[in-house]
Amino acid sequence: MEPAPRILTLRDMLPVQRYFADLFAGEAWIPLVRTEHADTFASQWGDGPVRLWTLVNRGEQAVEGTLLHVASDANDRFYDLIGGKEVAAAAVEGRVALRGTLPARGIGAFCTFGNNGAPEDFRRFLAAQRARNAARVEQSPPQRATARRQPVKRTRLYDKIPEGMARIEGRRVSLSVEFQIRECGYYAASPEGQIKGSGTGKKAVFTIEADLEDYAIDLTPVTNAQYAEFLRASGYRPRIEERFLAHWPGGAVPPGKADHPVVYVDLDDARAFAAWAGKRLPTELEWQYAAQGPDALLYPWGMEDNEARRNGGQSGGTTAVTAYPSGRSPFGLWDCCGNVWELTESESCDGRNRYCLLKGGSYYRAEGSSWYFDGGPQNNRHVAKMLLAWPGLDRAATLGFRCAVDLKSR
Incomplete structure (x- = not known):
């Protein structure tokens, strides 16, 4: 054999x-x-x-x-x-x-x-x-790894749009996606001929076509104040607490940052909040379409970057989720570029790595090496692959989330 x-x-x-x-x-x-x-x-x-x-x-x-x-x-x-x-x-x-x-x-x-x-x-x-x-014998043809994605757990079908959310009509979409080529790749197996660009340190671009059902998505990332309300009401504590809400001194919301995005949460922490609120995390495709709109804008506000419309680290940390009104997306979403990376419902395993996909970029960019994780504000098309290792490592100062719900069709 x-x-x-x-x-x-x-x-x-x-x-x-x-x-x-x-x-x-x-x-x-x-x-x-x-x-x-x-x-x-x-x-x-x-x-x-x-x-x-x-x-x-x-x-x-x-x-x-x-x-x-x-x-x-x-x-x-x-x-x-x-x-x-x-x-x-x-x-x-x-x-x-x-x-x-x-x-x-x-x-x-x-x-x-x-x-x-x-x-x-x-x-x-x-x-x-x-x-x-x-x-050694001749090797059999190499087998391409296939990523298995966890099914999305849909919410109940809402008749009305919950407060603080934007309605997105379902439709067939064709989304241009780009990512920084790294050894861990993107989706474990991409259809032949889709990817353009090669070599570590370069960006690859391809197109994904998908059918989106009617959904609603939060206008802003979840804030420290909202997460504190969830903890009080639910009594939630993660099984592994290392670095959970590490930016809260003494376990309390930092003064002056109630309306900043909550960070130092991992995928399970975000899902727990979403389930308590009767919501879920958006998929990366739902997130991107809500950020770019039907005209496929490169940035939430248009086709050109503009430092005045997003948090790119000017203050040295996070900012309030409504600090940049001129940076809203066509559907009215705030903070889709910069401030913090956002988790999406995209958990997958390719037999080697367990990972999820992040959108939006953050205020922080590590300088000095292309080996560092993608940093700084990113355009709507950019996606980063985050390897899921252990909650104490997965939680970070630049990682937050927003939620989505499923809607009844009109």
Whole structure:
């Protein structure tokens, strides 16, 4: 019986991890080293004479030839750790081209010991890797991961629009969506031909078509005052309390911030509030259509960004949810750009990661590296994928939510 592709990948990877355990456990890690192929991602481990590069091909086709360029002295010798062999690599102007083949959804690894020279037992390691590589069977075609989304739990069908909400008529929509390409991807499997753009650090754009039923959505994000009322009425306490409402000193709404969006809540905290209010979270498509309107505006107010219409960090923190009346959407929604990211009802699992999708951007933008989470105000089309790890990590100072309900058709 042919081993599954994941088992073969583990067979390739584990000996490398064990032999270079100290390097992998060290602090000299450089993620997202530039590669020569859009679907190939690399990391560098170590910044001294001993350096190692790990690569993964996330694409459906094998790649071959030059995989990446690395800095090198004339005397450096390089080794293919998966193939178990030394590779010919001549330095040109202080850089070397590392060449090889990465199978579809496969991995690779190279190393150099610099002037230190290879350890005595390294030849035995290479020989074992060569034998393992020669004995491996041809992999079956890689299987594209399929994301399974949790079904949306609909509310009762409301006859009247609840106070503080905007009615959205159901219709067929075609929404342009963009996201920053990262190793964790977007939806785990996107239809072939939809995505335009490739390479980490770039934005990909595609179109989603969907049928939206009649619904209503909150005009503003849920505020600290509204969440405090929910806690008093329901007695809600999360099962895991780490960082829950961490911005409330002594468990009380911060002075002067009753009308600011509530933050430091995770997906379950937001769902608990919504259920108590007889509501639910909007899907990312419902959120986007309510923000952009029928004319598909790029920003809630129009096609151009305008700092005067949203919170982009001018005050160093959150602002009142109605602080920017000129930034309202065609349906009258406030605060759809900047202030805080908003959770949507989009929880999914692709067999590797559990995640949900965020909309709107926030007031805060981390500077200094493209590795940081997407920051700052974002346009209506932008979506960010948030990996759900643990409530103490999922709760953040820049993450809030608003609610939606289902309506009877007119």
